[in-house]
Amino acid sequence: MLYWASLSVLMASLSAASDPLFAGRIDDAQKSKSMLNLGILFRTKPAIPDLQQTANFKSQERRPCPKTTLSTNKMQMWRDYEGYEKSSGEPTSASASSFLLNHQPSTSHSYTLPITMAPQKLKIAAAGLGRMGKRHAINFLNRTPRAELVAAFTPDPTEMAWAKVNLEPHGVKLYDDYQKMIEQEGLQAVVIGTATSVHAEEAIQAMQKDLHVLCEKPLSTSIEVCRQVVAEAKKRPHLKVMCGFSRRFDDSYRDAFSKTQQGAIGRPTIIRSQTCDKHDPSGFFVEYAAWSGGVFVDMSVHDIDLTLWFFGDEVIPKSVSAHGVRAVQPDLGKYNDYDNAVGIVEFWGGKIAYYYCSRMMAHGQEDTTEVIGTEGKLTVNGNPQSNLVNYYHSGGITREVPAHYYGRFEMAFVQEANEFAEACLDNKPLPLKLTNAVRAVEIGAALQEALVSGKQIRFDEIGRRIEEPKL
Template identity: 25%
Template sequence: MTINIGVIGAGKIVRVRHLPEIQSNPLARIAAICDVVEARAKEMALEYDCKAYFDYQQMLLDPGIDAVIVAATNTTHAEMSIAALQAGKHVLCEKPMATSLSDARKMLDAAKATGKQLMIAQNQRLEPAHVKAREIIQSGELGKILSFTTIFGHPGCEYWAIDGKNTWFFRSEIAGMGVLGDLAVHKLDLMRFLLDDDYTSASATIDTLAKAFPDGTPITVEDNAICTMQTAKGALGSVITSWTYQVELNRTSIYGEKGVMEIYSDPEFPLIVQKSPETGTYFRLGKKSTNIEQVKSGIIDAFVNAIDEGTDVPIPGIEGYKALEALMACYQSAKSGKRVKIGT
């Protein structure tokens, strides 16, 4: 069985991750690419020998398409995902799954009503160091987890996006959110995954410290965020994200009663577990993806394999919803200046 995939969006993440990973999967085929910028859709369609569409609704009418990847602007994720599910397509949606909890719930409802798979592209869960870290934490080797710090920062979307400083990531009316929705959503999801835990409250400070449009006016979303989280099992943690780090940082420290875990703090050993200052276990587990060097994420393989085998996707919509719920609590806290409860 070949799974024919239509891709909505022809931006950078589609070019460096989704299309190459579909092409490398023997069970999948790129059937169509859609983008409102016609030149981009035509360019990618020519490169991958598939149909070009400029209206996603037209693409969804194609009966030959089995699944859809939604990788357009944040504010369109819910609308496009719901339409694709209702058209009988399985959906892999980029993060954040939506820009409001009500839209995210509508996505979950559409998946349930149609019986189609909805997966959210929270790719950090699949990185080998994170998979191993979760295994160790869940084994009890570190004892009760007391606290954590996770950091994700890079020089900014303008160095990554096709449109440079005019990128949609910097515009609130299109992106819906800034660095929280771009980077913090990864880390909020990752910590739930690693700890097998849920958040109970959040406090956050966000600001636009440096980023500006070409004319010098500040961008209309935040470029830095610091969040403090509390979990149901009692852990306290900080989630720090930025678009203003001149060197990319993407690492996590976890502190348990019996030891400390460092993830991606050492370039040679992606995972280190120490139970005393003198002793440690060092794991070589492959490279992590960066904006400079992409490593196969495994997202496409996981999505395609679940469809082919008729099993549940490993990162279903509810997981994206939980990350978004924490994210929205951080925004609420930043606006109110108060700590916000989650899941009540």
């Protein structure tokens, strides 16, 4: 059997003997007993020859891959060494060194091998460094190997101070002007985590600069504005434009979806899903309600997206109704919003979705989904917990739960960042359609309207709203 580690050193040595590019390397190749033994022990299979390391080649992104010409006498020696190896048994560092010192090439032709380039990285900028923006920035900076965070934007002085400590020392250029940031030379993509009210505007501006876009949900609280984002994306099919519904990147939800696709529960018929935040007495969510679009657009939009995933993209609502209360944050009334709400969506074709959203959980984050089918049921996160530790004590058994949504979905956000970078660099399809982001807002907005008005909203079989007859 041919041992690639030995041959890697063999080729490096041969190249050193005859090519100026490899001058001064032959001693290293001839004296690499420890490398040979290590390679043989683990049977490693590095690139042959490892020209990038041997030549100390500095990769140049976006340039044609350079090539180097090696004489075929070395390739012939390679083949001869394989025969030598077979005749002498298992190769050792001594046999390889002996062959290198004594064997002479027998032919002289040319053979061209490409130099391996360093992997290209997606040069991405972060827009917004608030609650979610910080997390996106850190994920692309430290947890996405195929991406490089090169810029960040925020108009907020407090966020800028954070960026100067956490981003700028790593070479990230900081801006207080979004337009200037998206004009940065070499920029390829932007992740948008600013206020919901400017998501769509910033996404469209980025696309007009020929940038890929990962936008936090929702695209907008306005259905028409959401559609403008989709229309702009259709003009530039070469760009990857994705609205980040993080639960689609969660391992547990993906496993549940896979099981439904395999028919494990028969035909999915009922979905019961909730997004419940830990109570925040600071008043943050009261002020946030001024632009969030309401609890169904801001919170249940995740559960609505899951419904479109599990039931199928083409399901059409038949009726929408909702009810809510202000249990712990009465000031939400000035924005026509609620801290607890329940919504029911009946779909054409015999399917129902039940949503519960809350901002008053005392114990922590509790995001749970049940998919009930004709032959079984799947539950995701039915018993929320931060880890696998149960505390047994005189009062019973207790376990900790995540304090906030990021504690539950942190790795989903990391996976989202990595899959987005991969799609941009390798021109792979995105894992979800941009049009689904519009449909999720359409259903969420209908639920919010039903919540505020107290009326049921109906739709025909092609999704057109049916106005109730006036008496």
